[in-house]
Amino acid sequence: MRKGHNLLAVGDYNQAVILDLIRRASPGLSRVEIAGETGLSAQTVSNVTRRLLKAGLVKEGERLIAGPGKPRTLVELVRTSRYAVGVHLDPTVVTYALLDLAGEVVADHRTPTPSAADPDTVIALMAEEVRALLAREDVARASVLGVGIAAPGPLDSTQGILLDPPLLEGWQHVPLRDALAEATGFPVVLEKDVTAAAVAELWVDSGEDRDNFAFFYYGTGIGIGLVVDHEVLRGASDNAGDMGHLMVQADGPVCACGRRGCVGDLVVPFRLVQRAVSSGILGPTASIDTPLDGPVRHIDFDETDHRFTEFTAAARRGDAAAVAISDDAATHIARALVSVVNLLDIDHVVCGGPFWRRIAPILRERIERLVADDPALIPSHPVTVESSAIGEDVAAVGAGCLVLDQTLSPRPSALLIAG
Template sequence: MRKGHNLLAVGDYNQAVILDLIRRAHLGLSRVEIAVETGLSAQTVSNVARRLLDAGLVREAGKLIAGPGKPRTLLQLEATSRYAVGVHLDPTVVTFVLLDLAGAIVSDHRIPTPSAADPDVVIAVMAEEIRALLERESVPPERVLGVGIAAPGPLDSTRGILLDPPLLEGWMEVPLRDALADATGFPVVLEKDVTAAAVAELWVDSGTHRDNFAFLYYGTGLGIGLVVNHDVLRGASDNAGDMGHLMVQADGPLCSCGRRGCVGDLVVPHRLVQRATAAGVLGRSAPLDGSVDGPVEHIDFDATDRRFSDFARAAADGDAAAVAILEEAATHLARALVSIVNLLDVDHVVCGGPFWRRIAPVMRERVERLVAEDPALIPSHPIVVENSTIGEDVAAVGAGCLVLDQTLSPRPSALLIAG
């Protein structure tokens, strides 16, 4: 628990500390309990509580009887006082979520990613979908804190620019953050999709078992979100998490990067669809050419999505060829995860993303077992591999949580007083 500070210049920090504490206490907290938890004076807590009540961010909710004396009034978060919008841009699908102030999903919606290579067209569609989402839920714009957008990297987070995502043709040097802000009128934050997914897991479940974990993101591409000591690792340029070129098969196929056996090229959905088609699991209509990192015009994302569902159902029904393909994919993923676990000493791997749920019944236990049995594994503690409880919307939820985080989470940088 972060402590507050009884200094005149840190009101915003203290407000964030108290608001974050109230958010995490679902039954509410009294002013006395808040003072004990934060180390703030009773007067400071009272002043901040009044500001939060006046802003409609918290409400008084019942009384707490704790021994002799006057009952204490509980403060609870007013979840419907503010909202955040989260958007996830994936080459296959664009996901939109509306979150309340507590981070709960009020509404979600998905559309196929517009096929136009012109980013302006896609951004215009995003803005219209956001407008329609707020209208359907009768949320006035003034109660929206902002929009978070999760997108594939690499990106320049300082300038809010997508640099050149390998699976988004025509998206080189696109100023996505500012363009969406201009189109919607809301402040916009931009985050890499795998990092946003890790943020979502921290926000939804902030228990101690979430102190050190990796989020295996399985979408159109493959990535990893990293959390160490309860902090999300973003790296020097906010582009941490590209695990696709970890080599897991020395004699594997040649990747576009020039190496052989890169995990991303071996296990991404369109590669598994190709193998399933070649093995007779699927019909011959699925695309068989193209590389995950090669020209995107060789990849039919809509066909991949449909055929991947057919492939996953075949594996779940026990089709021997389909199961063998997933077992091989599990081996490749486990080898890559062992390298990450050894490097960062995490004890949990959370798996999610738009394509994961479809193969999770076959993959999760296999990956967990293969990680545990790998002779290269160094940490002696168990490595738990689990499915995300958030579901396919995890990156969009994380994007929305980034907006909430800026409002609710205390930041020690607020204590720096400029001269």
């Protein structure tokens, strides 16, 4: 728990500390408890609480009787006082999530990604979907703190630009943050999708099992969000987490990067569907005709999504060829995760993303066993592999949480006083 500071220059920081504490406490905290948790004086807590009450962010709840003396009044978060919108841009689907002040999902919605070669059209449709979502839930614009958008990397976080996402044709150097801000009229924050997913997990579950973990993102592509000592790792340019080019099979197929056996090229949904078609598990299709040993030139995302559902259904039924393909994918993913576990000494891997739910019953337990049994695994502690409780919306939820985090969470940088 962050401590507050009794300095005149850090009112906003103390307000964020107290609000964050109240947000995490159910059904609320008394002013005495807030002072005890934060180390702030009773007067500071009283002043900050008064401001929060006036802003409508908190309210006074039930009176708590704890021994002799005056009953204590609990201060509770007003969840519906403010909202944030999260948007996740995936080459296959765009996900929208409306979050209340506590980070709970009020409503969500998904649409197929329109023509990825026309960013202006996609951004305009995003803005319209955001407006429609707020209208359906009867949320006033004035109560919306902003919009967060999670997108595939690489990106320029300072300028808010998508640089060259590998599966979004025509999205090179797109100023997504500013364009969406102009289209919606809201402040917008842009984050890499795998990082946003990790942020979501931290907001939803702040326990010790989220101190050191990796979020394995399984969507149209793959990636990994990283958390060490309860802090999200973003890297020098906020592009950490591109695990797709970890080599896991020395004699594997040639990746677009020119090397062989890159994990991303082996396990993404398109490649599994392609193998299923080649093995006769699925019927032939003209749109999935890329050679197995060669870079992917074009993906029909709608067709891949549909055929992936058919493939995972076959694997769950026990089709031998489908199970073999799934086992190979589990082996490749586990090898990549062992490298990550060895590098960062993490003890949890959380899996999620738009395609994960369909294949999780086949892969999750097998990946966990393969990681545990890998002779290359260095840490002696158990490594838990679990599915995200948030579900397919995880990156959109994380994008919305980023808005809440930037607006409401305590930041030590607020303590710096210009001299």
